[in-house]
Amino acid sequence: MQGKGLLGELINSLCCLPGIGPKSAQRMAFHLLQRDRQGARRLSDILTKAVNEIGHCRQCRTLTEKELCDICANPAREQGLLCIVESPADVWVIEQATAFRGHYFVLHGRLSPLDGIGPDELGFDELEARMRSGQLQEIILATNSTVEGEATAHFIAELARKYTIPASRIAHGVPMGGELEYTDSGTLMHAFSGRREI
Amino acid sequence: MQGKGLLGELINSLCCLPGIGPKSAQRMAFHLLQRDRQGARRLSDILTKAVNEIGHCRQCRTLTEKELCDICANPAREQGLLCIVESPADVWVIEQATAFRGHYFVLHGRLSPLDGIGPDELGFDELEARMRSGQLQEIILATNSTVEGEATAHFIAELARKYTIPASRIAHGVPMGGELEYTDSGTLMHAFSGRREI
Structure with missing residues (x-):
């Protein structure tokens, strides 16, 4: 039955999301159709809009729907x-x-x-x-x-x-809250060679 | 910055999917915009279509875009x-x-x-x-x-x-491949009382 009908098509399309396999896609499709059609409609609208309108900021090249992103356009930033x-x-x-x-x-x-x-x-x-x-x-x-x-x-x-x-x-070393015992040797070597006076 | 702009809206909308929190939604949004705009467009189209067209089969009440679902309409089924x-x-x-x-x-x-x-x-x-x-x-x-x-x-x-x-x-009992040691007591009780001659 998989792949048949509009429901099958929806499940297949949801598989294009990263980290989503057939089982999760199934769950999503049923959830949207049975419990959240309004959310599904909103998602669909915003997705179309985002794909059509979001391009790159001409100054910093990040994703934005404007010519100049909010950060580049903000005069308060250094x-x-x-x-x-x-x-x-x-x-x-x-x-x-x-x-x-x-x-x-x-x-x-x-x-x-x-x-x-x-x-x-x-x-x-x-x-x-x-x-x-x-x-x-x-x-x-x-x-x-x-x-x-x-x-x-x-x-x-x-x-x-x-x-x-x-x-x-930017500094590289042991992550905050990380334990030495579980830190890989490359990171630990980096943390030692990059030590700072306290 | 979260919640700002079209990108923020897209991330918020993706959070309506079951099991998807802000971090996964972020990852999905960036993946779709940077690497799979075509997949995003297809998903958006099918989502709209599914939400608008999928209703319930008049005979078995399952989800289908037709009046009678494929199973009910299939003369080969008992x-x-x-x-x-x-x-x-x-x-x-x-x-x-x-x-x-x-x-x-x-x-x-x-x-x-x-x-x-x-x-x-x-x-x-x-x-x-x-x-x-x-x-x-x-x-x-x-x-x-x-x-x-x-x-x-x-x-x-x-x-x-x-x-x-x-x-x-339908039968209830220890799942296939399941080990007794890790089976909950309710299931195990059910498996004993529902035992069958072999």
């Missing part, structure tokens, strides 16, 4: 402070978790020569133009701590040095 | 065999798991006097009309094995007795 991240999701979590009041620049990826992703794909010319403008006082590198994320951070740090802009890297 | 379930999701799982070739009747709930759910809300008059028609040879009671599900099954069994239709209850 123009001189630029945080560089790999994806719009990173902007979202940093905004929720920290008191960072500067601007962002979204790379939409990381340097990965094997996959054909070089400086051109990541908007490095736009980034360099901003460095050249002389407005930047500090660059915070918040790319992921993967091999490629680290390489990308180093590449940008070199670029910043060329324009004599101080660049910093 | 008219005399009727399986009674609580919800359309139960029809779906039984169809996937078993070789049952009869018809269904969906109660859309179970007897629950405290919640004001009596025989009228569960379509017992339609069910009785089918029993009266003389076409039914066997009724299989597949309501859930909760107190209310059991009470509902007994109530329908009484009704069937009135029309001298044999009624059976």
Whole structure:
């Protein structure tokens, strides 16, 4: 019976959501049809609207339905402070978790020569133009701590040095609330070499 | 930033899905916008269509976009065999798991006097009309094995007795692959009292 009828189509479509398999999709479909048709209608409307209207901010390249995102358009935020991240999701979590009041620049990826992703794909010319403008006082590198994320951070740090802009890297170490016993050796090594005076 | 803009609205709407909290909703929204806009568009279209078109089968009351569902409309299925379930999701799982070739009747709930759910809300008059028609040879009671599900099954069994239709209850016991050590006492008791000769 699976795959038959409109109900089957709905279940199949719900499987396109990340982390949702056939069982969860089934549960979602029945829940929406039996208990929350209004929520389903609202979700459908907003999904269409979001897919059609959300593009990239022309300054920081994050996801937004406007030409300039709320952060770039906010005059209260510090123009001189630029945080560089790999994806719009990173902007979202940093905004929720920290008191960072500067601007962002979204790379939409990381340097990965094997996959054909070089400086051109990541908007490095736009980034360099901003460095050249002389407005930047500090660059915070918040790319992921993967091999490629680290390489990308180093590449940008070199670029910043060329324009004599101080660049910093977010701290890596044992997570808050984490126990040494359950921390992997790479993180622990990093935590030791990056120790700070207290 | 949460809740702001179209992206925030999308994340909030995704939270209406069962089992999806703010973190998963975030992940879904970014996945759809960055990597699968086509899937998002298709999901949105089918969701609208499903919510608008899917109603209940006039014979078995399951969810379908037609007047008569595929099962009721299928002449190859046994008219005399009727399986009674609580919800359309139960029809779906039984169809996937078993070789049952009869018809269904969906109660859309179970007897629950405290919640004001009596025989009228569960379509017992339609069910009785089918029993009266003389076409039914066997009724299989597949309501859930909760107190209310059991009470509902007994109530329908009484009704069937009135029309001298044999009624059976699906078996309850230790799940296949389950270990005795980890089986709850209620299930184990049921498994002992319901033992069968081998």
